[in-house]
Structures are given as C-alpha cells and as structure tokens.
Amino acid sequence: MNASGSTSLSASILSSPLSSPNVTALLKIKIISWSQETGLPASVCVHVANRIFNLHKYPLFSKSGYFNRKLTESNEIKLPDNFPGGPEAFEMISLFIYGSSTLVDPFNVAALRCASEYLEMTEEYTSGNLCERFDIYLNQVVLQSWEDTLIVLQQCQNLVPWAEELLIVSRCIESLAFMACMEILDPERRRDQPVVTLEALSFQKWSDEMVQEVLSQDVWIKDLIALPFGYFKRVIASLRRQGMKEKYVTPIVLFYANSILSDENGRKEDIAMLLKGILDLLNMGEKGSKVIPVGFYFILLSKSLKLDLDKEYTLKLQNQISGVLHMAQVEDFVETESGTGGIEMEIIENIFSTYALFNMCGNNSPSPYNFVVAELWDSYLTRVASDMKMELKRFMELIEIVPVSCRQNHDHLYRALDIFLQMHPELSQDEKSTVCKYINCQKLSQEVCVEAVQNELMPLRLIVQALFIQQLNTHKALKECSDSFRYTHNGDFSGSLTSSRYAHSKSQNLVESPCDLQDTRNKPLSFLIQKDLSSQKPELHKTEYESTSFRIQSLEQQLMTLKRTLQLQNTSKKGGQVSTKGELEGRTMNKRRTPIGQMTNCIGTVNFASQRKYASRLLKVFRRFSLFGRTKPKRKQSVTSIRPKSV
Known part of the structure; x- marks a missing residue:
C-alpha cells in the first residue's frame, strides 16, 4: 500500500454477487451429469430462504458434517433464514460439492468461509475441504492487500456473528493496522509529503477545506474513516497496540469525527452515539489535550449542544477546552445564537471561569498563558457588548471573571466598554464611572490612550487619567x-x-x-x-x-x-523677576x-x-x-x- 498510488475505496465498495446466472446454469448441469453417471435421482430437498435446491444425498453426506447428521433424519432440510451468505453462498458451495471449481474473490470469500463453517465442511470429512481452502485464500491473498482487506472487512458487516467467531474481522483489522504503520514508516521513501501530525494540525485553523487537503494526500486515512464505527474503533486500538505514535493516531480520530459532524442526513440518535464514542477514543488526558486542536474541541462542543448530548459529555469537553484555552482564537468559540442569556454564552463563561479558578486565582507568578487568555476573554467581550439587552451588572460580572491583575494590556477591554457605552446611551456619569473602573490607562497602548482622551462617551475620571498618562x-x-x-x-x-x-x-x-x-x-x-x-x-x-x-x-x-x-x-x-544679563x-x-x-x-x-x-x-x-x-x-x-x- 502506498498513499501516492493507492485508490480510495472509501466512497463505496462495490459488491459483486456471490452467484450469477452462469453459476446457476453450471450447477444444474452438474446435477444432471451426476444423475446420469450414478443412475440415482436428486433425492434431497434443501430450502434456503426463498429458493429450493434438489441435490443428491451422497455428495452432501460425504463432505458436510451438518448434512451428515441431518440426512439421517429426513431428506428435506431447511436452513435458517440467517444462513451466512444466503442462497447465493449455498449455491456456490453446492457447485464445489459436485466437484466443480469455486470462483472466489474478496467480495465473496468471507461469506463462503462462514457458510462452509456452518455446514461443517472441514478436513475431518475430506482432505482439502472448503474451510481450509478459504483460510488459505484469506491469509495468502486478501490480507496481503490493503484494498482486498478493506473489501472483506466491509462484507463482514452482514456476517455477524460468524465472521467474528472465525476471527475474519480480527485478522483484517490487525492487517490494516500493520499496513498503516508501514505506510507511516514508508521504508522505500516513496512519500512526497510527511504524514500529518497533531503538531501540524495545532497550528492550522480547523476547517473542512483543511481536512480535505490532508485526505487527498493520505488516501489510506480516507479509507479508514469510511469504516463503520465499530470496526474503526478496533483499528485505532490496534494501531496503538502495534506502537503507532499518538501524534499520528489522533488525527485519524479527528478526521473520523469530522466526517460524522459533516453528515447532514444522519439520524440524531446515531450521531449522538457516535460522538460519545469519539470522545472515548480521544486521548482526553493532560497530554492529549495539549496537542489536539482547540478549534476541533469547539466544533465537537457546538455539535453536542445542538444534539442535546448528556451534560456529562459537554462538561468533559468544557474541561478539556479550559486546559488548552491559551491556544484558542475568538473565531473558534461557539456562536451565540440565543442571545447573551443562551446556553452558548453560559458554556463559554464556564470554560473561562474554570481556567481562572485553576490558573489565575492565588498565583503569585502568573503564567504568560494567563495574559493570552485574559486578552482572549476581553476580545470575546467586544462581541457580547453589542447586545442591547446586556445589563450593566451582568456586563461587570463578565469582566470580573478574569482578574484585573492578569490583564497585561487593556486595549480590548477598552474596546468592549466603548461598544457597551454606545449601546447604552442612557447610562449616567456615575454608572459609566462604575463600569470603567476596570481600565488602567497605564496599560493602554499609545493609540488607544489618545482615543480615550477624545472619546466623549468615557467618564471624566478616565479622560483625566488618560491625559495624565x-x-x-x-x-x-x-x-x-x-x-x-x-x-x-x-x-x-x-x-x-x-x-x-x-x-x-x-x-x-x-x-x-x-x-x-x-x-x-x-x-x-x-x-x-x-x-x-x-x-x-x-x-x-x-x-x-x-x-x-x-x-x-x-x-x-x-x-x-x-x-x-x-x-x-x-x-x-511664575511671576518672578527676569534675571539680568549678567546674572x-x-x-x-x-x-x-x-x-x-x-x-x-x-x-x-x-x-x-x-x-x-x-x-x-x-x-x-x-x-x-x-x-x-x-x-x-x-x-x-x-x-x-x-x-x-x-x-
């Protein structure tokens, strides 16, 4: 497998029929030929779903343990409705029973292997029986190819629980994980660009365009994220078990989650369940939270709010975001759709409050990250300050979420207050002085300080301070x-x-x-x-x-x-006398x-x-x-x- 030369199978894996009109016609010829050679009629009637097969007793008795037992009781046998592969798989196995070559490919080998196991076609009854032949084909052909393994794994979705019991799914998953590790190592140096890592993602704004660009370079990732979540989760576990570094594993999980979030046709319940699974897959500890793009966390949080997920998961996301808040941008924040009293703003407020509680309160030597977070919060205040329904007391409460001592620069805070005063021209001078008490003119840039001196909306006390500075x-x-x-x-x-x-x-x-x-x-x-x-x-x-x-x-x-x-x-x-020329x-x-x-x-x-x-x-x-x-x-x-x- 090579990313530069592989063809993506993620869009759709075409299913070839297990049997065709040619197979049906060939089986009829074999049955007639057997009757002519032995002089015995087809005395066994086998019901499979909505089809009936009239076969001879001896071939079935000699090669299948299942028929060996059942034919002692009756010549009419009905297979269960959930027989693996259905009538198509049984038709091809019947052709093999009559001595004809069986056409095997990645699309039908899983169903044939499960069907032969159900019929007990093992070495105990004849040498070179179907179970052994199909295992050899799986190991020596399918599992050596990235594309063939993906096809077989997709076909196994309809073969539960037989595909699991026969370890077909496990073998495919382990093979995919191993080949993915080899793709990253790329011993032949065929890769044009390195595999995407978390470090690279953390410096980019998360967007669908960025995701598509990465997937166009690493097609194998695109193939993996097309798997059903149950299989995908097991592939991720196998990648970690086989030693793939987390900086390569986590981007795959992020891209898979992005594909879920982009699915507009999915059922709400299904998407909610998948998001919960994604959160469990992510490395949500302290180490993982420092490298996962914070913009992605906000996308997950926004989707969780729309889907009304359990508070347990939204709280988990909030705590993760508060740990990497210094890497966020205002553009990443959840959009406030229901006003300043909505759940979106409450979530953002909780995130900053959590950060302030653990990083800003009682800290004698504030971290440089605190200054970044404080400026980020003031930038957010410039957004919400334009809401005419925002009350004075409420706005002051928002300002106080971040301690004044952690504000190294007050430019954004001044902008937020300026917008708030424009939206509330009815405020008295005392009220203006009260809300503007948080501004320290010594922490204003020169341009903003000059602007403050000329701003008629500002209280007189602030203007005098700015003039003095x-x-x-x-x-x-x-x-x-x-x-x-x-x-x-x-x-x-x-x-x-x-x-x-x-x-x-x-x-x-x-x-x-x-x-x-x-x-x-x-x-x-x-x-x-x-x-x-x-x-x-x-x-x-x-x-x-x-x-x-x-x-x-x-x-x-x-x-x-x-x-x-x-x-x-x-x-x-000063009124003093002018000194003489001599003096x-x-x-x-x-x-x-x-x-x-x-x-x-x-x-x-x-x-x-x-x-x-x-x-x-x-x-x-x-x-x-x-x-x-x-x-x-x-x-x-x-x-x-x-x-x-x-x-």
Missing part, C-alpha cells in the same frame, strides 16, 4: 531623546538605556542613536523623530569625521541655548562644566502646553543633525583645534 509618555520620550544625544557626544551612556552595540563601536555613523532601539509604541515624539531620521540618515564617510565632530559641538551649544530659554520662560510665568551669564558660566546629560532636569519640567512648540523646534535641530557629513567643509580642520565658543 499621555503627558508622562511625552516627558519620557523627550528625556530618552536627550539621553541619546548625550550618548552620541560622549560615547558614554548612563541611565535606563543600555546597548552593547555601541559600547566599542568604531563606526563613525554618529547619526544612529540608542533611541532607535527602544520600543516606540508608547513614545509618540521619539517615534516621529526616529521616522524622520530613518528617511534622511546619511552614510558618513571616513574622510568627513572631523567636520562631523565640529558640527556636533555646534549642536551642543544650540541645545544649551534652548535650555536657558525654556528656563527663562518658566521663571517669567544669566553668571549662571551659564557656573553650569558650563555640567555634563550635557543634565539637560534632562530642564526637559522634564516642560509644561504640557509648551510641548508642541518645543517638539517642533527639536525636530528642526534633529533635521540639521541628520545632514551632518553630507557636504565636505571648505577647509579641513583638526578636531582638537576647535573649541566651542563661550556662551
């Missing part, structure tokens, strides 16, 4: 940009920014600064500066080093002048030796109203800085010969 972010951005200049000038950097990249660098590209290495998500000003420089940053040549050093010192003087101007403006606004120069001389990094003290005191003007001026300075080294100086000067002018 925005101001702190701006101050922090200014300080970091100041530190980056100090680093560029001195080659020495002390503070919150560190970088081994620049510590021993010999590059003369002085435009690049540690500010580029920082996360700019919450630093609007530094992000604008960085974006501006990224499009203008020149490539400094080694010959332009001296000119660049001179311009850096000039830039230092400009920044110092800007610092003094800002200090002077702040002093004037100003005196202060300048006293601070002349102060490292440039101490400008942070001034920058940190810039009030919120003057930040926009200050940022504009600072951008102009940065643009001048980005042009360093683009043009060569008119005359080459030594770096050591240049000194900054006294201010």
Whole structure:
C-alpha cells in the first residue's frame, strides 16, 4: 500500500454477487451429469430462504458434517433464514460439492468461509475441504492487500456473528493496522509529503477545506474513516497496540469525527452515539489535550449542544477546552445564537471561569498563558457588548471573571466598554464611572490612550487619567531623546538605556542613536523623530569625521541655548523677576562644566502646553543633525583645534 498510488475505496465498495446466472446454469448441469453417471435421482430437498435446491444425498453426506447428521433424519432440510451468505453462498458451495471449481474473490470469500463453517465442511470429512481452502485464500491473498482487506472487512458487516467467531474481522483489522504503520514508516521513501501530525494540525485553523487537503494526500486515512464505527474503533486500538505514535493516531480520530459532524442526513440518535464514542477514543488526558486542536474541541462542543448530548459529555469537553484555552482564537468559540442569556454564552463563561479558578486565582507568578487568555476573554467581550439587552451588572460580572491583575494590556477591554457605552446611551456619569473602573490607562497602548482622551462617551475620571498618562509618555520620550544625544557626544551612556552595540563601536555613523532601539509604541515624539531620521540618515564617510565632530559641538551649544530659554520662560510665568544679563551669564558660566546629560532636569519640567512648540523646534535641530557629513567643509580642520565658543 502506498498513499501516492493507492485508490480510495472509501466512497463505496462495490459488491459483486456471490452467484450469477452462469453459476446457476453450471450447477444444474452438474446435477444432471451426476444423475446420469450414478443412475440415482436428486433425492434431497434443501430450502434456503426463498429458493429450493434438489441435490443428491451422497455428495452432501460425504463432505458436510451438518448434512451428515441431518440426512439421517429426513431428506428435506431447511436452513435458517440467517444462513451466512444466503442462497447465493449455498449455491456456490453446492457447485464445489459436485466437484466443480469455486470462483472466489474478496467480495465473496468471507461469506463462503462462514457458510462452509456452518455446514461443517472441514478436513475431518475430506482432505482439502472448503474451510481450509478459504483460510488459505484469506491469509495468502486478501490480507496481503490493503484494498482486498478493506473489501472483506466491509462484507463482514452482514456476517455477524460468524465472521467474528472465525476471527475474519480480527485478522483484517490487525492487517490494516500493520499496513498503516508501514505506510507511516514508508521504508522505500516513496512519500512526497510527511504524514500529518497533531503538531501540524495545532497550528492550522480547523476547517473542512483543511481536512480535505490532508485526505487527498493520505488516501489510506480516507479509507479508514469510511469504516463503520465499530470496526474503526478496533483499528485505532490496534494501531496503538502495534506502537503507532499518538501524534499520528489522533488525527485519524479527528478526521473520523469530522466526517460524522459533516453528515447532514444522519439520524440524531446515531450521531449522538457516535460522538460519545469519539470522545472515548480521544486521548482526553493532560497530554492529549495539549496537542489536539482547540478549534476541533469547539466544533465537537457546538455539535453536542445542538444534539442535546448528556451534560456529562459537554462538561468533559468544557474541561478539556479550559486546559488548552491559551491556544484558542475568538473565531473558534461557539456562536451565540440565543442571545447573551443562551446556553452558548453560559458554556463559554464556564470554560473561562474554570481556567481562572485553576490558573489565575492565588498565583503569585502568573503564567504568560494567563495574559493570552485574559486578552482572549476581553476580545470575546467586544462581541457580547453589542447586545442591547446586556445589563450593566451582568456586563461587570463578565469582566470580573478574569482578574484585573492578569490583564497585561487593556486595549480590548477598552474596546468592549466603548461598544457597551454606545449601546447604552442612557447610562449616567456615575454608572459609566462604575463600569470603567476596570481600565488602567497605564496599560493602554499609545493609540488607544489618545482615543480615550477624545472619546466623549468615557467618564471624566478616565479622560483625566488618560491625559495624565499621555503627558508622562511625552516627558519620557523627550528625556530618552536627550539621553541619546548625550550618548552620541560622549560615547558614554548612563541611565535606563543600555546597548552593547555601541559600547566599542568604531563606526563613525554618529547619526544612529540608542533611541532607535527602544520600543516606540508608547513614545509618540521619539517615534516621529526616529521616522524622520530613518528617511534622511546619511552614510558618513571616513574622510568627513572631523567636520562631523565640529558640527556636533555646534549642536551642543544650540541645545544649551534652548535650555536657558525654556528656563527663562518658566521663571517669567511664575511671576518672578527676569534675571539680568549678567546674572544669566553668571549662571551659564557656573553650569558650563555640567555634563550635557543634565539637560534632562530642564526637559522634564516642560509644561504640557509648551510641548508642541518645543517638539517642533527639536525636530528642526534633529533635521540639521541628520545632514551632518553630507557636504565636505571648505577647509579641513583638526578636531582638537576647535573649541566651542563661550556662551
């Protein structure tokens, strides 16, 4: 068997008739010939279902233990209605009794073997009897072929219990499991693509398209999932018993379950029974739950709710989902069809409550998974927040399912609250403040924080908090940009920014600064500066080093002048007297030796109203800085010969 060359038998296995008009005509010829040779009439009448066979006593007596006993009592025998194979099988066995060759193929061998066993056609009565012949055919022909074994196993459905007692079913199942293991090992390396594993499935969204793509590559899986559930369950057990790894076994079970869920014509009771069996087949322990795609669990859960399965099974699914909740997506969740008061939402709430109870409560060092689950829950809240029937108290209860401490980012929570407030314009300011108390503005992204400041639906308390956080972010951005200049000038950097990249660098590209290495998500000003420089940053040549050093010192003087101007403006606004020119120069001389990094003290005191003007001026300075080294100086000067002018 090979997946690349095998033909799927899963669609339908055609049943060839056990007998045909040619067989019936040949049997009549044999009976007439026997009468002519022996001069004895056909004195035995055998009833099989709705047919009557007139046969001779001696051939039946000599080759069948069953007829050997019955013919001592009467010459008229009636076989039971459930005789294996029916009149067709008996007709072919009768042909063999009269010495003719029996036509055997995978479609009729199981019925013939069961019928010959019922008639006791064993070696005890004649050598080379039918039971032995059919066993040889099964072992040496059928069980060596994937397709023939599947055909025989399908035919055994109508041969219960004889096929089970004769171990035909067991032998076929063991043979299929063995060949499936060989297919995965693929010793001849004929496979174009590896067999699908649970690890591969866990990173894909579960869908019918994905399933069909896999089945088109691994046709042997498609054949297995076409088996009746009773046989399929035994094949899975045999695969595990023969050593197939669980990462290969479980996908087969998942695909089988998917075929059940996709069957729209099946009876509800049958599907419910099959789903229960599937849940028993899955490795539902801790190890299995970590690799089975969580999207598949939600599909099973959704189908279970529609079929109204026992609460025992739905609860089992909920517990399994809560163990892999960090791998889920909002799109996987059960669709809420009956509103926020429906069973679907209650199920989702129970799943998250179970996860929070065992993973979030009383945990001093929360797992990174907790942050993922908290964000997932807030994303789900954005769905249910649009329900106009959702009450304030109920919505607050939903928010509190996940502890606030496990929310690393509050963007989705803000979105959910924003939608809820839009759906409930009648809420008072006090009610808005109550429901928005869960938002921590420090955990909002820069974009959402700006949006919150401008959102008229938000309570005043939240807007003020967001405004304050925005101001702190701006101050922090200014300080970091100041530190980056100090680093560029001195080659020495002390503070919150560190970088081994620049510590021993010999590059003369002085435009690049540690500010580029920082996360700019919450630093609007530094992000604008960085974006501006990224499009203008020149490539400094080694010959332009001296000119660049001179311009850096000039830039230092400009920044110092800007610092003094800002200090002077702040002093004037406080009602103090403006310092005289002499006093100003005196202060300048006293601070002349102060490292440039101490400008942070001034920058940190810039009030919120003057930040926009200050940022504009600072951008102009940065643009001048980005042009360093683009043009060569008119005359080459030594770096050591240049000194900054006294201010």
